[in-house]
Amino acid sequence: MNGPGQHATRRLAIAAVVLLVVAVLGYAYASPYIVLDRLKRAADARDAETVNAYVDYPALRVSLKQQVTELLMRRIDAQKHGNPFAVIGAMIGAALIGPLVDAYATPDGVAAILNGMPPRGQPGERPPPVGPSGGTTGGEAEGTASTAPSASSAPSGPPTTQTPTAPATPQTPPEAQTAPPQPPQTTAGYRGLNEFVVTYQHGVGDTRYAAILRRDGLFSWKLSAVDLNG
Template identity: 55%
Template sequence: MTVPTRSKGIATRPLIITLIVIAVIAVLGFAYASPYIALNNLKRAADARDVQTVNQYVDFPALRDSLKLQIAGLLTRRLDADNNSKLATIGAMIGVTLIGPLVDAYATPDGVAALLNGMPPSGNPGEHPPEAPAANNAPPAAAETPASPAAADNSNAAPAQRQTSAGYRSLNEFAVTYRRGGEAAVHYSAIFRREGLFTWKLAAINLNE
C-alpha cells in the first residue's frame, strides 16, 4: 500500500521547520560569537606579527583617527593638570610634535599587539609600543576568562591586579576593557565595530575609560 503524496508532505513539514529553526539559531549564535572570534584571531595574529591577518581585522584609517584624538586628549589632560602656564605652553608645542610619531608607532601590528596585551600609549616622547609576547612564547592564560584575550603585562606591573573584560556595548560595537590598579593605574578599551553581519574590526581606542 503506497502512502499518498499529500501525507508524505504533511509528515516532512515538521522536519523542515525544525531544520530551519536549527539553522536560524546557529546563524544567530555565530553572529553573537563573531566579535569574540575576531578578537581571538586578531590577538593571535598580532602576537605572531602576521601582518596579512592583522590587516583583515583592523580598520587602520579609523584606528589612526581614534589614536590621534585619544593621544591629543591624553596630552591635554596632562597639561591641564600643570599649573605652570609657561611649561604648559611648551608642553603643548611638544605634544603636537609627539602625536604623529605616536600614532605611526601604534597603528601597526606591533602597536595592535601592545594594545591587546594591556600596554596602551602613555604619551611619552619617543615612545614605541612595548614588546608584546610572541604567540609561541606567551604565558598560559589559565587565569583569564574565555572572553578576554591572553595578555602578559610589562615587568613593572603586578599581573594579579589586572582585569580584562569583553562584551557588547551596542549591536554594532564590542569593547575589550583593560583595568589595572596600583600606582600605575591603567583603564582603557579597544573597540571593535561591526562590518556586515559577521565581520568585526578593531576601529578605535578609548584611553579615558
C-alpha cells in the same frame, strides 16, 4: 489529502529552518569574541596579514590622534599650575603625536593595545615589544653563581681564630626582582548592535582604557578605535 509522510517531512523542514536560524544568530552574536581571539593571537604572533584583515587602520589612526591629543591636553591642564617642566614635556609630546600614531597604527601597536599597553602620550613613545605569550619581551636578570670553595678545596692545616661577622642581609631573589607585570583585567561586551568594546584595567583604581571593534558586514568585525579616557 496530505498523508502522514508529507506532514513529517514538513515538520522536519520547519525544524531544520529553526535550527539554522538559531545557529546563524548564535554565530552572529559570538562573532566579535571570535574575531577578538583571532586578532590577539595573530598580533602576538606578528602575523601581519591576519592582523591587517581585522584592523581598520585609517579609522584607528583618526581615533589614536584624537585620543592622544585629548590625553595630553588633560595632562597640560592638570599640570599648568605645578611643575613647568612637566608642561613642557607634555607640549613636546603633543608635537610628536604624528610619529606616535604611526608607531601604534601597526601590528606591533595593535599587539601592545590588546595586551594592556596603550599609548601614554610620552615623547618618543613606541609600542613595547610583546612576546608570543602576550608579555613584554626583554632580557631577564640571571642570578649570580656561588663562588664559595667546596669542602674538598678548603686549605689544610690548623684552624685559625677569626672574628665573628654579622650575618649577611638576605637578598631579594632575582625572580622576585624581575617578575613580569600581571596581565590586565579585561571585560568585553556589546555597546550597541554594531560596536563591541574591550575594557582593560591592571588593578583596582588604575586607569582604564578600551579597544573598540566595529561591525564590518554580518559576521566580521574590525578594530577601529581606542578610548583612553578610562
